[in-house]
Amino acid sequence: MSTGPLPGTARITRQRTHLIEMLARSEGFRSAQRLYADLRDGGVSIGLTTVYRILQALVEAGDVDVMRLPSGEQLFRRCSRTHHHHLICRHCARTVEITGPAVESWTHWVADRHGYTDVNHTLEIMGTCAACSPC
Known part of the structure; x- marks a missing residue:
């Protein structure tokens, strides 16, 4: 980059x-x-x-x-300029960009089910990275 x-x-x-x-x-x-x-x-x-x-x-x-x-x-x-989500360590804030069709499909399915249009979304997944995990 x-x-x-x-x-x-x-x-x-x-x-x-x-x-x-x-x-x-x-x-x-x-x-x-x-x-x-x-x-x-x-x-x-x-x-x-x-x-x-x-x-x-x-x-x-x-x-x-x-x-x-x-x-x-x-x-x-x-971040990159393409649509993505984040996997974030809650201890050190190390962040990994993630993408996936499952999230996009689910988002559109939920929006359609409830009659929503022109939908956008963000997704942050919080966890503990390998470096911060206890051995």
């Missing part, structure tokens, strides 16, 4: 480029606060408000996935 600027994004700034590169190196979803702290620790001069603004633009452009925790906190991850 390229770490350069993403197609379809707004003005490319140094801060935006650093944030995109950090997201590309990340294996799991990360909070805006964590991304901000990591950027600052890496010597990037950036404000937390700027991190939020860039992330929102990337989400709106479809370049970054966002997941909302039950607490309301949002987590972000740069």
Whole structure:
């Protein structure tokens, strides 16, 4: 996966480029606060408000996935641009993109059964990855 600027994004700034590169190196979803702290620790001069603004633009452009925790906190991850779902470790946040026709078929079946049209969906499967599992 390229770490350069993403197609379809707004003005490319140094801060935006650093944030995109950090997201590309990340294996799991990360909070805006964590991304901000990591950027600052890496010597990037950036404000937390700027991190939020860039992330929102990337989400709106479809370049970054966002997941909302039950607490309301949002987590972000740069993902592929094709439709997919996530398998997420609840301990370390390692994330694997998954696809499958069964989920798509089930979604359309449920929607049809209840008379819904123009349906979209997201699916996050939470578990414990092999590295975090007790031996």
